Amino acid sequence: MARSFVTEATRVVVKVGSSSLTSAAGGLDTARVEALVAAVVSRAGGLVLVSSGAIAAGLAPLGLARRPRDLATLQAAASVGQSELVHRYAEAFGRAGHRVGQVLLTETDVIRRTHYRNARTTLERLLALGVVPVVNENDAVATQEIRFGDNDRLAAIVAHLVSADLLVLLSDVDGVYESNPRLGPARMLRDVRSDADLDGLTARGTGVAGVGVGGMATKIDAARIAAAGGVPTVVTSASLAAAALAGDEVGTVFHPTGPRRASRLLWLAYATAPEGRLYLDDGAVTAVVDRRASLLPAGVTRIEGEFSAGDPVDLVDPRGRPVARGLVEFDSAELPGMLGRSTMDLAAERGPFYEREIVHRDDLVLLLTRR
Known part of the structure; x- marks a missing residue:
């Protein structure tokens, strides 16, 4: 048959x-x-x-x-x-x-x-x-x-x-x-x-x-x-x-x-190797995983690795578990001074280019769903 x-x-x-x-x-x-x-x-x-x-x-x-x-x-x-x-x-x-x-x-x-x-x-x-x-x-x-x-x-x-x-x-x-x-x-x-x-x-x-x-x-x-x-x-x-x-x-x-x-x-999920890691606080994990939201600077606590804008990076929870992978919008050298801050504050200090997400939800795929 x-x-x-x-x-x-x-x-x-x-x-x-x-x-x-x-x-x-x-x-x-x-x-x-x-x-x-x-x-x-x-x-x-x-x-x-x-x-x-x-x-x-x-x-x-x-x-x-x-x-x-x-x-x-x-x-x-x-x-x-x-x-x-x-x-x-x-x-x-x-x-x-x-x-x-x-x-x-x-x-x-x-x-x-x-x-x-x-x-x-x-x-x-x-x-x-x-x-x-x-x-x-x-x-x-x-x-x-x-x-x-x-x-x-x-x-x-x-x-x-x-x-x-x-x-x-x-x-x-x-x-x-x-x-x-x-x-x-x-x-x-x-x-x-x-x-x-x-x-x-x-x-x-x-x-x-x-x-x-x-x-x-x-x-x-x-x-x-x-x-x-x-x-x-x-x-x-x-x-x-x-x-x-x-x-x-x-x-x-x-x-x-x-x-x-x-x-x-x-x-992005199956065939790329992450160039770095972004550690998220619990609130950012909830926003990304449960609400399928973009990742904003305020929710990132630290970074690992060296990467350029457009590279794939893993988004990890406070315990280091990867929860998502995405294409980052900024170079690793730019991010340390942005972490934990609102996009409004960053735009006021650095200009409108910085009033945006670190990883847009359209460039993000979940690796772990919560039960």
Whole structure:
């Protein structure tokens, strides 16, 4: 019996990993790219493809035998390989009568309000024009180590960004197993309905070609992010992509565990590392958690860490328990003289720029709800 949530999905995000697109030697495998496109092209009217493989595609043109270790060479390989990867996709989809459009995203593009709106508008317009967006992280200009934002998590956020009905995560393993199936007999999980179903799981490792940076652990994290925002997710192998998209009972299904939420807030909650901490008094904790209010300077007692305006920070209660995460409006160097003071006093002393919140409620996601 076909999975109705798959067959009825009109907008689908498919993510494919490097290990599913490369040869045993580590270079891009044209036959695998062609096979993937053949498997997903039936959904091209509402398909977003999140594809790894840019670095792998850049190895051969640069004469590199294996994935480089230093950031500069990784970025060079990504720069060269990205155009090669999209060219292959353009040719394969083109033969089926479809155009592709390259979309390179960074963490900033999905958590900052203005960037988020622009990214969403671009993707929506491409889909409305019948174009297949090919999305990848902008590795060529990443300012952090390239693996900081794996494409599994990016795919989960993109699924929310475009209001997808389904997320499919493809690799070289046909589902989520309780242990590594390459090391011996292992049971596949067919359905995940809560975190309790994942208890005792030991999943890790890169693909067999050794060119990816993810592994089953990142796919599980991504599936949980998607499911937490109401998007069902199928985790399976690239060889089973056509069957998965036809609704066949393959792979592991992560069923929705929560309602749809803004994608940038999901990214903020699940896929960012806080740059610092803001300690709140009890009144501020009540305002933020129970009333969903913005955080004002009067409610902050102290700060930890060094951060810039726009960075993610954890909001913690007097005992140090994180209750929320948000994008801070001020640099850490500015905040000490503002703590415990009203915005009216700050505006009178420093000017109208300071008559505002430290973290706006639109840039804040709860990590703990009170019982």
